[in-house]
Amino acid sequence: MxxxxxxxxxxxxxxxxxxxxxxxxxxxxxxxxxxxxxxxxxxxxxxxxxxxxxxxxxxxxxxxxxxxxxxxxxxxxxxxxxxxxxxxxxxxxxxxxxxxxxxxxxxxxxxxxxxxxxxxxxxxxxxxxxxxxxxxxxxxxxxxxxxxxxxxxxxxxxxxxxxxxxxxxxxxxxxxxxxxxxxxxxxxQNPPQPILAWPKLSAAAEALVASVAAPLRRVEVERLLVDGPSDANAAVVASLGPAGNEAIRRAQDEVFGRDPPLAAEARVRYRWVRAVLADVQSRGTSLASWRTRLTAFLNRPIPGTIGLFIVMAIVFQAVFAWATPMMDLIDSAASSLAALTHSAIGDGPLASLIADGVISGVGSVVIFLPQILILFLFIILLEDSGYLARAAYLMDRAMRSIGLSGQSIIPMISSFACAVPGIMATRVIPNRRDRIATIIAAPFMTCSARLPVYALLIAAFVPSQSIGVLNLQGLVLFGLYLFGIFMGVLTALLLRKTALRGPKPPFALMLPEFRRPNIRTVLFQLLGRAKVFLYRAGTVIFTVAVIVWALAYYPRSADVGPYLVEQQRLVESTLSGTELAEALANIDNQGAALQLEQSWLGRAGKFVEPAFEPLGWDWRVSAAVIAGFPAREVVVAVLGTVYAVGDEADESTLSERLKAATWSDGSAVFTLPMVIGLLIFYACCLQCAATLAVIRRETNTWRWPIFAWGYMTALGYLGALLAYQFL
Amino acid sequence: MKHNGNTLAALKKGQKGVISAVDAACPHVQRLMTLGLVEGAEIELRSAALGGDPLEFRLFGRGISLRLEQARHFTVSPVGPGD
Incomplete structure (x- = not known):
């Protein structure tokens, strides 16, 4: 046959x-x-x-x-x-x-x-x-x-x-x-004898195969007849020769009549399936297991919805509570390694490349791993237990009102911890338009990397006064979370109405019974996700981190070194003990600030200052924002360097310095409208090489990460501009 | 198709029915048919999400969820009363 x-x-x-x-x-x-x-x-x-x-x-x-x-x-x-x-x-x-x-x-x-x-x-x-x-x-x-x-x-x-x-x-x-x-x-083994449950289709396909000299297989032609010509089966259509399309149409008419082919196929084949089932399967009494009882309970709309929120709260909490200590550990390990490098091979360019470029570059990749691993542990557990499909089912109506579908809920909520695993989790969304809209909306959710920036600015510039039982600082933070959600929803809606306009995808979700996930399968999948992140996103993040290091390091000014030595000699002759140590540290910080000022990064900050002046940013803030391109939380460290308090300065020292910063005319840089603008900028902008790399990987084109970056940066700029000009 | 009529969307919770006709013009519906929602299949409404949409059905022992607008494309003959 x-x-x-x-x-x-x-x-x-x-x-x-x-x-x-x-x-x-x-x-x-x-x-x-x-x-x-x-x-x-x-x-x-x-x-x-x-x-x-x-x-x-x-x-x-x-x-x-x-x-x-x-x-x-x-x-x-x-x-x-x-x-x-x-x-x-x-x-x-x-x-x-x-x-x-x-x-x-x-x-x-x-x-x-x-x-x-x-x-x-x-x-x-x-x-x-x-x-x-x-x-x-x-x-x-x-x-x-x-x-x-x-x-x-x-x-x-x-x-x-x-x-x-x-x-x-x-x-x-x-x-x-x-x-x-x-x-x-x-x-x-021999291939099984085809069962040809649909003789009419097979006969029509055989006839077509026999009509041409080219070697074709019956199955290929059967699929062509059911699916219709497309780029998937273009080779088969081509082998049928110039009269191919006409022959296909005739065969389709003959087999399907007026029925849509897919519907006809489903009708015929499921008839066979039901006959086989009736013969081989019998249903006895079901044991009421914990599975069926749990499924029945969570099937009820209200317990089901409440249950979903409890599950998500636990996941969210775990990501924060478990990942943060590990991230701190990675962070401090990277800093001590960097310090060790400096003490071992001095302060030259090579030491700085290793310590501030390579080590911190690797650190900025590895730092995402705890969040990714923990979040994915939960997502895989939820998926394998059958709960993920249920969450999509429960949230479908709410998500549909913003132009998405139920499957978008998990990526969106995950993105509050970190957009990187959130975007990786969009693979469960079958519809491409839905998936891309979710990917572009996800980075608006307030991720944990925005928190250090928010914390610094809020602590420094928002008065800690009570409003009823609430604190103004807390309210501002909460407002920023809401703002992120609002912008994400708005973006998804806009995209689904413009670039990603298309028919509402069908929603047919298989809802499996609950089952116990297999720990080996879970671990294998987890390992796979971690590997994919390290190889595909890690390389991009690392490269960007090293480039930014080079921009902040080069060119070195020859004048700064002798000046510092001079200063050191001066304080060494007048001071001693802890005062001396403090003064020396201060000189080091000043040196770093001076080098940064005349580095490519500092020059870039000054070069773009006119563009950011309407936002109320001086070159220091501009340079810090540029340096924060690979990872937004870096802006805190760069502000520390540029304001000469060291990149490890504690928050209160840095916020004092920020409050004291002035323009050349003596007016304060960090006014409330400027700070609100800066907060809005950080709520919107996509300063995260990891997210860009993951968007590139998941959409398989640079178009979407470039669009996302441009769109979010423009929104942030506009928001900051409006805040500074009109508040 | 705005009315539930005697379609899947009109089944009561726990009620079973046999699909008797499918309005197969729409590609989405054809997709659902390849999942087994065809004439002759017995189906039971299990639950609805908050707000009554989407619906969860049981098809040959397996859960499957459909939105109301899609459920309306499937005519059913109810088997037995709902609760």
Whole structure:
């Protein structure tokens, strides 16, 4: 029936460095336990790459069994071979062997959730007709037993052209040994006899295949007829020759009549699925487990919504409470390492490059890890337990009112801790427009890096007076949080009405039952996320940090050194003890301030001063804001340097110095309107190389990070301008 | 399609129905059909989120949630009374 596939190359002829005997694709519906099976089979022998040209991650692992190296590829989940999201498109392209540069897999391992045979069988039916060796792994057989489901595996295998079925409990490992041995020789098995549950479609496809000389496979043409010509199957259309489009249209008319092809396919194939189900599955009495009771309780709208807020409060609190000590630890480790470097190799350019460029650059990457790891630990736990889908369901209506959908809630809330993991969490959003709108709105949420800036300015310039039971300083901080939310919502709304205008995405969310997450799977995913961040975002952050270091360090003035030595000699001859130490430290700080003033950064600050003068900023503030480009919290340290109190100065020293800062005419720089403007600027601007790098990575283009940066900076500038001019 | 009529949107909580017709013109609805919402499938309304939208159904033992506007594309014949 099936023609031998032309794109298939025997595994041993593929020129790759790693010896492998076969490549098997792991295919399944979302939430079928696919990744758990994959992780169980490959353990630590896995690597993450990318599919050419897209952001979709490619998870590849090796299974060593019976003296063979079997390569397993964990494909994105899909319900059918008609893709509608980018991830599904990848899965389908790999399965059909139409991904450029990737041969069709030598075998397919179909992962089917025993508690969801209904949807699992739909996909299986399509996979059976592929002409590729197939094995089925039936997951969550324990949960199925708990629900009182009985599945006759022998009968099921008969319906599925006799393919082997391996029942497993992936969380405990039951049945995995049999599965491993079964996979070692899967590629040598004969492909299953196609079941052709839709004879009319197969016949029409066969007729088309027979009508041309080019080697085509029936399945490819079947998918073409159902999906219609698109760039995914352009090669197939081309092989059908100049009359191809006309022939396709005629075949479609004949098979589908007036029905939309997808609808016709669903009707026909689910009829087959229901018949098989009726034969192989029987439902006994379900044991009322904690799962069903918990699900039932959280299904009620009010407890469900309250529960969601409690869960998010716990997550949010944990990120702050657990990550902050670790971040402080990383921070102080980086400073002592830098100090150690200076004491070991002096104060030359090399020492400064290592201490202030490299070490602080690495530090500014690593400092994000605690937040990312903790937040993702929770997100993965929530996702794997099935709660994430429920959160999206509960919040859908609220999020829809701002042009987004329920799936945006977790990334948005996560961004209050840090936009980096928040943006990485947008992968759960299937619709691209929704996803990008969420990505651009997320950095407006007040992240923890804005807090040091807010804290410094509020403590210095907002009077600590009570208003009722509330404190004015607290109110201003709260106002800044609200302002961030407001701007984020407004941005999402605007984007969905302009650049990202489009039909409201359909909202069909599978709501899995609660289940206990598998700790190994959770840890593997966590490790994967951390690696992706370090490799992809880390390099950008590091580079930017070193560039800013160079701008602040060069050129060195030759005059500053002798002047400082002079000053030191002067104080050494007049002072002693602690007074002397203080005076010397003061001279050091002055020296740093003088060097900074004539560095590229200081010159840039002076150069742009006219542009920022309408905002009430002098060159010092401007330079600090520029230096804060890679990470906004750096502005505090740079202000410390530029106001000659040292970059480790405590807050009160620095705020005294800020209050005393004047323009050349003697008027104060930090007036209340200017400070409010500065706060608004920091509430809006996207001064965070990590966020930009992650937006680049997640949208796979520089367009969006550049837009986000320009848009947010313009908003901040405008806000600060209005505040300074009109307050 | 503003009225719930005898569609999925009109099911009562805990009530079961069999889908008898699908208004399949819209691509979103076709998408839902590939998830198994086709004629002949038995479906039960489990719950609604705050404000009565979206709805959560049970389809062959699995939870699936739909917005009201989408639920209105599916005609059902109710099986048994709701609570």
């Amino acid at each position: 099936t023609k031998p596939s032309e794109t298939r190359i025997p595994a041993n002829q593929i020129p790759i460095s790693r010896q492998r005997d076969a490549s098997i694709a792991v295919v399944g519906t979302p939430n079928s336990g696919k990744s758990t099976v994959f992780n169980r089979l490959t353990g630590l022998r896995q690597r993450i790459g990318n599919y050419p040209g897209v952001t979709v991650e490619r998870h590849i692992g090796t299974l060593k069994i019976d003296n063979r190296n079997i390569e397993l590829v964990d494909l994105p989940g899909t319900h059918t071979l008609s893709a509608h999201s980018l991830e599904e498109r990848i899965a389908v392209d790999v399965i059909l062997g139409r991904m450029q540069g990737l041969p069709q897999p030598d075998g397919i391992l179909a992962v089917v959730d025993a508690t969801n045979l209904y949807q699992g069988l739909y996909l299986l039916q399509q996979l059976l007709d592929l002409g590729v060796p197939l094995a089925v792994v039936l997951t969550m057989t324990d949960a199925a037993e708990g629900e009182g489901l009985q599945i006759n595996l022998e009968r099921l295998s008969e319906h599925l052209a006799g393919v082997p079925i391996f029942p497993v409990v992936a969380t405990t490992g039951r049945g995995l040994e049999e599965l491993r041995h079964g996979l070692s020789s899967l590629h040598e």
